[in-house]
Amino acid sequence: MKASWKILGVLTLAFLLRALQLDARNLWYDEAFAILYAEKSFAQMWHGTVTQVQGAAADVHPLFFYTLLHGWMNAASESAFAARFFALWFSVATVAVVYRLAREQFGARVGWIAAVSVTLAPFALAYGQEARMYAQLGFFAALWVLAYVKLAQNGRRAWWLLFVLSGAAMLYSHNLAIFFGVALAIWILARAWHSRNLQSLVSFFIAGATILLLWLPWLLLLPSQFGKIQQAYWIARPDALTIAQTLLAFTVDFDNARLPPPLLPFALLAALLLLTLVGLELWRGGWRAPRVQWLALLAFLPPLLIFLVSQWQPIYITRALMPSFLMLVILMAWMLARLPRAVAYTVATALVALCVATYIFYFTYADFPRPPFREALAFLRTQLRAGDVIAHDNKMSYFPMYYYARAEPLPQRFIMDPPGAGSDTLAYPTQEALGLFAASRDEAFQDAARVWFVIFREARVETTRAENLEWLRQNYTLAQTRNFHDLELYLFEK
Helix, strand or coil, rough: CCCHHHHHHHHHHHHHHHHHCCCCCCCCCCHHHHHHHHHCHHHHHHHHHHHHHHCCCCCCCCCHHHHHHHHHHHHHHHHHHHHHHHHHHHHHHHHHHHHHHHHHHHCCHHHHHHHHHHHHHCCCCCCCCCCHHHHHHHHHHHHHHHHHHHHHHHHHHHHHHHHHHHHHHHHHHHCHHHHHHHHHHHHHHHHHHCCCCCCHHHHHHHHHHHHEEEEEEECCCCHHHHHHHHCCCCCCCCCCHHHHHHHHHHCCCCCCCCCCCHHHHHHHHHHHHHHHHHHHHCCCCEEEEEEEHHHHHHHHHHHHHHHHHHCCCCCCCCCHHHHHHHHHHHHHHHHHCCCCCCHHHHHHHHHHHHHHHHHHHHHHHCCCCCCCCHHHHHHHHHHHCCCCCCEECCCCHHHHHHHHHCCCCEEEECCCCCCCCCCCCCCCCHHCCCCCCCEEHHHCCCCCEEEEEEHHHHHHCCCCCHHHHHHHHHHHHEEEEECHHHHHHHHCCC
C-alpha cells in the first residue's frame, strides 16, 4: 500500500473516532462557557478578559482560541456539534503532523506507530471532541517542532516562517505553552554550546525574538492574568498522585473524568510498563542520539517545570500538557519500533484492547462534570409551574443548562461563588461580557413559592458548598427530589 493511502486511512480513522457521538455527550461548563463567550464580539471578549479586578485580569486565557471559534461559528453555526467540530479538525491535522515529525526523525515505521497512537489515544480523542483550545494547542506545538526539525535539515525560508508563526500561535493558544517553548530553547542553546557552533544561534535568536515580538501584546498581560490565579483559582498543588494521574491520561485514560475501578489496575500497569520500557531503551543507549535527547526533553521537562512552579503557585493542568503528550507518544513509538516484533505486537495489542475498553466508558460517561443536562431540562419542562424558579448552586451546572435551554428559555439563575474561594473564577467583567450575572441567595430565590434547586453531588457532600441547600431545608419544605446521575434536583415549596 502506498504511503499516501496509508496515511489517508489513519486520518480517516482519526476523523471517524472523533466524529463518533460528537453531539451525544453533554457539554460541560468549560465548553458552554467557550461557546457563549466566543459568540460575543472581540471588544466584549477583551473587556471580559483583561479588565482589572482588584489588580488582576478578569480571566486567565488568551483570546486566540475564542476569536478563531467566533469566526468558525459565524460560518458554521453556534451549535455544540459545530463548536466541537472546530476542535476535531485540529486534532485530525495533529495526527498528520505527528506522523511527519516522527517519520523525519526515525523513519516511516515509527511515523506510522506514532500516527496510530495519537489516533487511538483516549487523551487525544477526548480533546479532539471538546470545544476548548487544547487540540489547537497540540496542533501548533507539533507544527512548531516539525518546523524546527526541518530547519535543522535545510534551513529554507518557508520553514523559518512556519517556525515563527506556529510558535506565536502556540503561545497565543495557552499561557502554559511558554514552558514548552522554554524547553526547546534550552535544547537549542545546549546543542550550540556542545557543538561549539554559537554562530548557529543567530538565526534562532532572531526567530525567537520575532516570536516574542508577535506575542508581546499578550506577554504584557501575563502578570495580571497570573494575579487572577493568585487571587482565586481551583487548581490544587500537585503531588505524586497528580503525576500518576498524568501518566494514566497520557496512556489509556482520558482527562477530567473517573476511570472505572475495574480498569484502573490495568491502566496503571500499562502506564508503568510503557514508562519502564522507554527508560530501558534510553538506558540501553538510545539516549545518546540527539534526536532522542531533545524528544525526551520536550516530553518530560515542561511537566517538570510546571510541577515545580506549582509548588509555589499551583498552575498544573494535565490537559495543558498536550504538547508534551505528543512528544511522549513519538518517544513511545520509537521504543516500540526497537522492541522485538513479538514483544512489540503483544504490548500494542494490550494497549489497543485497553483503549477500546476506555472508549466504552468514555462515550457513555455521564457524571460530573457532564451529567445528562438535557434530560434534566426535559424533566423540568414537564414540572415547571408559573412563578417557579430554577436556582443553580453554582455556574458549573447553570452554564450548560442555560445553553441547552436558549431556544425555549427557562427562569434559571445561578448563585455566586464565595468571594475569594478557589471556585470564584468568573469575574464581574466576564459576566458583563456574557450578559449572565451571578445572583446572591436572596436574588436567586426571590421568595418564590416553589424553587427547583440544582446541585452536583460533589458540591453537596462538601460542607462548605452545601450552605445554599441547607438554607432551603430550613426555610422551605422539601417536596421532591430527582437525580440525573450525580446532578441532583430538589423541589422546595413554601
